[in-house]
Amino acid sequence: MAHDFRRPSRSPLANIRVSFEFFPPKSAEMEAALWDAITRLEPLDPSFVSVTYGAGGSTRERTHSTVARIVRETSLKPAAHLTCVAATREEVDEVVRAYHAAGVRHIVALRGDPVSGPGSVYEPHPGGYATSTALIEGIRRQGDFEVTVSAYPEKHPESATLDADIDVLKAKVDAGATRAITQFFFDNAHYLRYVERVRARGINIPIVPGIVPVQNFRQTASFAKKTGASVPQWLADRFEGLEEDPATRRLIAAAVAAEQVLDLVDHGVTDFHFYTMNKADLVYAICHLLGLRSHLTERAA
Ligand code: FAD
Numbered sequence: 001m002a003h004d005f006r007r008p009s010r011s012p013l014a015n016i017r018v019s020f021e022f023f024p025p026k027s028a029e030m031e032a033a034l035w036d037a038i039t040r041l042e043p044l045d046p047s048f049v050s051v052t053y054g055a056g057g058s059t060r061e062r063t064h065s066t067v068a069r070i071v072r073e074t075s076l077k078p079a080a081h082l083t084c085v086a087a088t089r090e091e092v093d094e095v096v097r098a099y100h101a102a103g104v105r106h107i108v109a110l111r112g113d114p115v116s117g118p119g120s121v122y123e124p125h126p127g128g129y130a131t132s133t134a135l136i137e138g139i140r141r142q143g144d145f146e147v148t149v150s151a152y153p154e155k156h157p158e159s160a161t162l163d164a165d166i167d168v169l170k171a172k173v174d175a176g177a178t179r180a181i182t183q184f185f186f187d188n189a190h191y192l193r194y195v196e197r198v199r200a201r202g203i204n205i206p207i208v209p210g211i212v213p214v215q216n217f218r219q220t221a222s223f224a225k226k227t228g229a230s231v232p233q234w235l236a237d238r239f240e241g242l243e244e245d246p247a248t249r250r251l252i253a254a255a256v257a258a259e260q261v262l263d264l265v266d267h268g269v270t271d272f273h274f275y276t277m278n279k280a281d282l283v284y285a286i287c288h289l290l291g292l293r294s295h296l297t298e299r300a301a
Helices: 028-044 060-073 089-101 132-142 162-175 188-200 217-227 233-239 246-266 281-289 295-300
Strands: 017-022 048-051 078-083 106-110 146-151 179-182 271-275
Touching: 017 028, 028 281, 028 295, 048 060, 048 106, 060 078, 060 089, 078 089, 078 132, 089 132, 106 132, 132 146, 132 162, 146 162, 162 179, 162 188, 188 246, 217 233, 233 246, 246 281, 271 281
Parallel strands: 017 048, 017 271, 048 078, 078 106, 106 146, 146 179
Antiparallel strands: none
């Protein structure tokens, strides 16, 4: 269903909640860019902000220090991503305890990708948590954490069927997960059908759509291929011929994401998770369209 921009069906858009995902920076320059993004997005009062964990556990320290700085320097509630990859259970438990000590009470628990990258066979670390379900149980043994997990509207590439994938989600919920964030998708029908099937399976936790504003079409399309997210031809067509025209690309990206989230709102969706890529402006604009305003401005008024 196309959204009619002239007649917003929910005006003002009430009860919308957002969360933002960042990745830990690799250099001083990237750190400055991340903090510009955090500072710009913080006044929108997100439910939480999450910080990813590098493939193969490569960012253990950087994820921790980014999350700890968010606790120290902002009013935001951080969620730390954590995977089972390349670590023993004791090492993972130690990371969880360090988060608890730093005041973090929310973990995004993931199995993680195989060490040699998506597409290769996943081998659990000997002595490590073998699945995301085992990791969730481990986290909950360490303390009172809110645990969010992944969900795959177009199924995880390793799952034989969507039903098998939903079985994994059910196991994660039974282990204590209280929210799922989806892999990004561009065709809302995938998400809406998926939520229907998940509900039919008796899973009642929020299934928050993960929205990726297309900062760079080629990169997004190649990432989508690895993650099993489909890229519709209409999306490719919209970015066609704009390889050397970043300004127009950004306008198109804003329009595409706006159309997607407003259509989801029309279908009753109230919570959105944005993959920010550590850049604020597109996400800020989309949140503005969703009716979110800086609480700093409100206070000043
Ligand atoms: P799960 O949902 O646990 O399972 C993935 C697949 O493994 C299943 O579909 C199934 O085929 C199989 N499987 C799992 N458990 C069982 C079982 N008990 N029995 C049989 N088969 C099983 N990656 C990172 O490295 N760092 C991150 O910070 C990160 N953040 C992410 C955030 C979100 C919101 C999403 C959607 C993904 C994220 N990923 C991240 C990617 C994720 O690590 C990969 O997709 C990974 O391949 C699967 O991890 P998972 O926890 O999603 O897997």
